[in-house]
Amino acid sequence: MLILIAMKNLLRSSNGQITIFFSTTMLVVISFIAFIINIGIFVKSKINLQNAVDAAAFSGAAVQARQLTNIAYLNWEMRNVYKEWMFKYYVLGNLNIDDVAGGASGTTDFTMRSYDLGTKTAKDNYNFPSVCLDFAQAGGVSVCTNYTVAGLPRFEPVAVAGATDETLNTMMDTLVAEKANDCAARSAINYAITALWAFNVKQNDGLNALQNQAPQVAADRPGAFPTAFELAIRMRNLEAQVNRAPYSGICYATNSMNKDFCSQKIEDVVAADRSASNERVLKAFYSGFRNLGSESDTELRASFTLTEIPPQPFRSENEKDLSNLFIPASSSARDKYYLDLKLMTINLATFFTQFTMTSGDVNVQGIQAGTEGQCAATKTGLPVPGYP
Numbered sequence: 001m002l003i004l005i006a007m008k009n010l011l012r013s014s015n016g017q018i019t020i021f022f023s024t025t026m027l028v029v030i031s032f033i034a035f036i037i038n039i040g041i042f043v044k045s046k047i048n049l050q051n052a053v054d055a056a057a058f059s060g061a062a063v064q065a066r067q068l069t070n071i072a073y074l075n076w077e078m079r080n081v082y083k084e085w086m087f088k089y090y091v092l093g094n095l096n097i098d099d100v101a102g103g104a105s106g107t108t109d110f111t112m113r114s115y116d117l118g119t120k121t122a123k124d125n126y127n128f129p130s131v132c133l134d135f136a137q138a139g140g141v142s143v144c145t146n147y148t149v150a151g152l153p154r155f156e157p158v159a160v161a162g163a164t165d166e167t168l169n170t171m172m173d174t175l176v177a178e179k180a181n182d183c184a185a186r187s188a189i190n191y192a193i194t195a196l197w198a199f200n201v202k203q204n205d206g207l208n209a210l211q212n213q214a215p216q217v218a219a220d221r222p223g224a225f226p227t228a229f230e231l232a233i234r235m236r237n238l239e240a241q242v243n244r245a246p247y248s249g250i251c252y253a254t255n256s257m258n259k260d261f262c263s264q265k266i267e268d269v270v271a272a273d274r275s276a277s278n279e280r281v282l283k284a285f286y287s288g289f290r291n292l293g294s295e296s297d298t299e300l301r302a303s304f305t306l307t308e309i310p311p312q313p314f315r316s317e318n319e320k321d322l323s324n325l326f327i328p329a330s331s332s333a334r335d336k337y338y339l340d341l342k343l344m345t346i347n348l349a350t351f352f353t354q355f356t357m358t359s360g361d362v363n364v365q366g367i368q369a370g371t372e373g374q375c376a377a378t379k380t381g382l383p384v385p386g387y388p
Contacts, residue, residue, distance in 0.1 A: 045300065048291060048292055048293075049292070052288040052289070052291035052292050052304070053288060055287040055288055055290075055291050056284040056287050056288030056306060057284070059284050059287035059288075060280045060281070060283060060284035060308070063279050063280040063283050063284075064242055064338065067241055067242050068242065071239065071242075071341070074231050074235045075231075075235065077231055078231045078232070078388070081227045081228050081231070084224070085197055088197045089131065089194075089197065089350050090129050093130070093131030093132065093193065093194070093197075093352075094108075094110065094129050094130070094132070094144075096133075096134050096142040096144040096145060097109070097144070097145060110127050110128060110129045110130065111124040112124055112130075112147040112377060112379075113145060113146055113147070124147075124379060128351050128379055130352055130379040131190050131193055131194045131197075131350065131351065131352040131353065132144035132186075132352070132353035133189055133190060133193060134186070143186065143355075143377070146377070147376065147377045147378070148374060148375070148376050149183075149375035149376075149377075151176075151179075151358070151371035151373040151374035151375075152176055152179065152371060152372055152373050180357050183355040183356075183357055183375040184355070184357075186355050187354045187355045187356075190352040190354065191352050191354070191382075194351075194352040194382050195223075195382065197350075198224055198350060198384050199223045199225050200221075200223030200225075224384075224387070228387060229388055231388075232325075232343055233326055236326050236327060236333070236341070239339055239341045240277065240331075240333040241277045241279075242338050243335065244277045244278070244280060244281075244337075245332075245335065246308035246309065246310040246311075246337065247306065247307070247308050248263060248307045248310075249261050249262050249263035249264065249305050249306075249307055250262075250263075250264060250265075250266050250269060250281060250285055250305060250307070251264075251265060251266070251304065251305045251306075252265065252266060252289060252301060252302070252304065253265060255302050255303075258302070258303050258304070258305050262305050266281075266282070266285050266286075269282075270282065281306070284306060284308070288304065288306060289304055292304055310337070311337055313336060314335075314336040314337075314340055315334050315335050316334070322344065323342055325345070325388075326343060326388075343388055345386045345387060345388050346386075346387050347383070347384070347385045348383075348384040349381040349383050350384065351380060351381050351382065352379075352380055353377050353378070353379060353380075354378055354379075354380040355375045355376065356375075356377075356378065357373060357375065357376075358375075358376045
């Protein structure tokens with residue numbers, strides 16, 4: 001409206017004055033419009049640049065977050081391996097004990113009792129659980145609940161024909177030998193299953209005998225130690241990916257617009273190292289790159305460079321530091337930029353019941369006689385040092 005009024009008033013002037021004023025007015029109007037358009041372009045470019053920066057940061061952080069989630073899952077799986085191992089040790093390995101088989105709550109009595117009818121003295125003051133498998137146990141006579149299984153008495157020969165004594169002695173020798181073999185076989189089975197659960201150590205004879213008697217107990221599952229070791233190594237690998245050193249000056253192609261900022265092209269980064277560790281910079285770069293311009297408008301894309309802000313790295317030179325366990329001394333994985341995992345190891349020991357042949361005396365109704373083939377039990381520890 002103001003422009004029209006001004007032009008109307010100037011109609012009374014000469015034609016030259018009107019032309020000068022009109023030209024000046026149009027110049028001002030065009031300049032004002034150009035200024036508005038230019039500001040709009042700058043605002044749009046700033047918004048696009050901010051979107052690119054946000055997309056790059058979010059994509060890189062999303063990769064890191066997913067790797068941290070994978071580490072957390074593996075850590076949770078490591079706990080499950082330990083719980084499964086302890087379930088086998090405390091429950092499956094002690095099902096011959098009434099408290100365990102009956103599912104009693106509270107403190108379970110793992111002590112072994114005397115087999116003598118007159119005494120019930122416990123021989124395990126520490127109440128250690130001990131793996132002992134007795135598949136033919138009946139009632140309270142399980143060999144796994146008593147620290148002494150009575151032997152066979154051998155009485156003094158009587159004044160009868162020599163052939164009778166020889167026959168009796170032969171029969172006794174056979175029974176004692178069979179009893180000794182059974183006692184030794186139980187020890188081998190107890191050790192085999194304990195070693196299998198802890199280390200996945202398999203002995204062909206012992207394992208086959210065990211699988212024939214208890215296929216479910218001797219299921220072909222990896223031992224607790226090698227499984228936990230594998231999980232720890234996998235977590236260390238993920239930690240190395242999370243701690244990938246920050247990149248600086250990554251561009252799509254070097255040109256006159258970014259030559260002062262671009263130190264390497266993204267394709268060179270991929271070609272130099274095709275490991276999964278590059279996922280963070282790849283996702284971050286292309287997320288930002290694709291938010292700038294289009295296939296036909298590549299001016300902003302051509303000038304785009306990605307630089308990750310480098311934090312202060314941490315590196316422990318102590319070989320025995322918990323941060324360095326399972327990491328080679330010369331490895332760059334010891335440089336921790338974003339995450340420092342400390343591997344905790346503990347020394348454990350599980351126990352299995354071992355039987356030993358002994359001899360002793362028995363007094364039956366005043367008749368003193370020697371016994372052979374007693375099967376005495378003891379709890380033997382199986383060390384599991386440095387369990388991760």
